[in-house]
Amino acid sequence: MPLSPIRLRLLIASLLTVSILGALDHTIVATSLATVAGELGALQHMGWVVVGYTLASTVLMPVIGKVGDLVGPRLVFLTSLAVFLVSSLACGFAQDMTQLVIARVAQGVSSAGLHLMSQTIVAHVTTPRDRPKYMSIVGAAFPIAILVGPVLGGAITDYWGWQWVFWINLPFGLAALALAVFAVPHIEPGARRRFDLAGAVAFTIAFVSLVLAVTWIGDPDAASAAVVAFALSGIAFAAFFAIELRVDEPIVPLRFFANRTISAGVALSAIIGIGLFSVTAYLPTYFQMAYRTSATVSGLVPIATVFGMLVSNLATGWLVSRTGHYRVYPIIGTALGAAGLLVMSMLPVGTPLWVPMVVMSIVGIGTGAFMSLIVAVVQDAAPRHETGTITATVNLVRQMGSTVATAVIGGVIGAGVAAALPASLDAATLTPQLVHGSSAAVQAEVAQIYGEVLAPVFLALAVTYALGIVAAVLLPAGRLSDELEPAAEAAPEPLTA
Structure with a gap:
C-alpha cells in the first residue's frame, strides 16, 4: 500500500x-x-x-x-x-x-x-x-x-x-x-489459518539442543552430555522437517526452496552468518595475542570491517533502487569476501596492523554488498501473504549459521591454543595482559601459535564465501519492479543461468 x-x-x-x-x-x-x-x-x-x-x-x-x-x-x-x-x-x-x-x-x-x-x-x-x-x-x-x-x-x-x-x-x-x-x-x-505449533516446538528443541551440544563438545567433562544433545537435536530436526512437509501452514515452508531465487538467497544469507559474523567476536583477542596490541587498538580491525559493511550496505541499496538490477552485487560481494579471508589466512604474524584492517574492511564491503539486498530480493520472490514467514526464514538461517559457527570457531581456537602452548603456560589462565608481561620469546611463541591456529579458520571461512559465489551465480538474473503489487506464488524455476 x-x-x-x-x-x-x-x-x-x-x-x-x-x-x-x-x-x-x-x-x-x-x-x-x-x-x-x-x-x-x-x-x-x-x-x-x-x-x-x-x-x-x-x-x-x-x-x-x-x-x-x-x-x-x-x-x-x-x-x-x-x-x-x-x-x-x-x-x-x-x-x-x-x-x-x-x-x-x-x-x-x-x-x-x-x-x-x-x-x-x-x-x-x-x-x-x-x-x-x-x-x-x-x-x-x-x-x-x-x-x-x-x-x-x-x-x-x-x-x-x-x-x-x-x-x-x-x-x-x-x-x-x-x-x-x-x-x-x-x-x-492473510486468511486465518491453523498455526504450526508442533513445528515450532520441534524446532525449538532441535536448535537449543544443537547450540548446547556445540558449546559442550570442547569440554571433556561435558562430552557425554554433548553426545546426548547432538542425538536429541538430530531427532528433533528430523521430526521438524517431517512436520513441515505435512502441515498446511508450516512455519518454515520448505516448498519455497524449489524457487531458485529463494534457495540461492537463503544460502547467501547463511554465508554471512557463517563466514563473517561468527569470527568477528574473536578478532580482538587474535590481534591482542598475535599482534601484541592493546585491547583498544585491537578493536580497530572489527571497526574497519563493520564500517566497510555499513558503507557498502547503504551504497548497494541506493544503486539497486536506481537500476533495479541486483545479481551482480552478491557475485562481487562474495568474491571480495572470499579473497579477503584468503589473504587473512596467509598474512604472516607481525604484519603492520593497517594491513589486516584494510583486508577485513574489504571483507566488510563485500558482505555489505548483499547483506540487506538479499532480504529484499527473496521477499519479492515469495507470495505477498507470506512475507513475514520468508523474512523470518532468511534471518533465521543467518542467525543459526552465526551461532553454530561461533561456537565451533571458539572450540577450535580454545583446543588448538591449549594443545600448542608450552608447559609453562596454562590456557585456562592465559590473558593478553599475562602474555604482554612475559618475555619477548614467550610473546613471539604465543603470537605464532595464534597465527597458526587462526590461519586454517580464515581459510575455511574463505571457502565458505567461495561457496557463496556459486550461490550468487545461481541467483537468477532479473530486475526489480517499479509497481507495488502482490508477488507471484513461489514456484520452481528452471536451473539455467
Whole structure:
C-alpha cells in the first residue's frame, strides 16, 4: 500500500530507531556484563545474560514471522515494541541473575519481533524497486550497533550505572512507539489459518539442543552430555522437517526452496552468518595475542570491517533502487569476501596492523554488498501473504549459521591454543595482559601459535564465501519492479543461468 512521502519518512525513522535499539541491546550489554554479574553476585552465570537473549530471539524467529502473516505485521510490531520497553525496565530493576535472565529472554523475543516486522513492513509499503534502498537504511542498525555499542555501554556503566544500559531504551523507544502508532499502516493479514505449533516446538528443541551440544563438545567433562544433545537435536530436526512437509501452514515452508531465487538467497544469507559474523567476536583477542596490541587498538580491525559493511550496505541499496538490477552485487560481494579471508589466512604474524584492517574492511564491503539486498530480493520472490514467514526464514538461517559457527570457531581456537602452548603456560589462565608481561620469546611463541591456529579458520571461512559465489551465480538474473503489487506464488524455476 503506497504511503505519502512524509508518512514514509516517519515510518522509516521509527523502524530505524527501534532496529538500532534492538541491535544495540545485544552489543551494548557486553561491555557491562562483568559489572552486572558482580553486583548481582552471580559471576559464574553471566553468560546466560547473552545466551538467553540470543537463543530466545533465534528460536522464535519463524514463529514471529508466521504470526505476523496471520494477524498482520503492525500488531506484532507494536506489541513487540511494548514488550521490549517493559522488559528493558524490568532488566534495570532486576535484583538477582534469575530475574535479569528472564527479562533478557523477553527482550530477545521482542527484539526479534522488531527486527523481522521492520523488514516485513518495508516490504509491504514499498515497491520491489525501492525496497533495497529502504531495507539498507533499516539494515544499517546492525553495523551501527557494533560500532557504537561497546563504547556506549562502557560509558553508561561507568558514569550512570549498569541499569541505564537498559533504561536508555525507554525515552527513545517511547518516541519511536508514538511515531509508529501514526506511521505504521494497517496491513491486511492473510486468511486465518491453523498455526504450526508442533513445528515450532520441534524446532525449538532441535536448535537449543544443537547450540548446547556445540558449546559442550570442547569440554571433556561435558562430552557425554554433548553426545546426548547432538542425538536429541538430530531427532528433533528430523521430526521438524517431517512436520513441515505435512502441515498446511508450516512455519518454515520448505516448498519455497524449489524457487531458485529463494534457495540461492537463503544460502547467501547463511554465508554471512557463517563466514563473517561468527569470527568477528574473536578478532580482538587474535590481534591482542598475535599482534601484541592493546585491547583498544585491537578493536580497530572489527571497526574497519563493520564500517566497510555499513558503507557498502547503504551504497548497494541506493544503486539497486536506481537500476533495479541486483545479481551482480552478491557475485562481487562474495568474491571480495572470499579473497579477503584468503589473504587473512596467509598474512604472516607481525604484519603492520593497517594491513589486516584494510583486508577485513574489504571483507566488510563485500558482505555489505548483499547483506540487506538479499532480504529484499527473496521477499519479492515469495507470495505477498507470506512475507513475514520468508523474512523470518532468511534471518533465521543467518542467525543459526552465526551461532553454530561461533561456537565451533571458539572450540577450535580454545583446543588448538591449549594443545600448542608450552608447559609453562596454562590456557585456562592465559590473558593478553599475562602474555604482554612475559618475555619477548614467550610473546613471539604465543603470537605464532595464534597465527597458526587462526590461519586454517580464515581459510575455511574463505571457502565458505567461495561457496557463496556459486550461490550468487545461481541467483537468477532479473530486475526489480517499479509497481507495488502482490508477488507471484513461489514456484520452481528452471536451473539455467
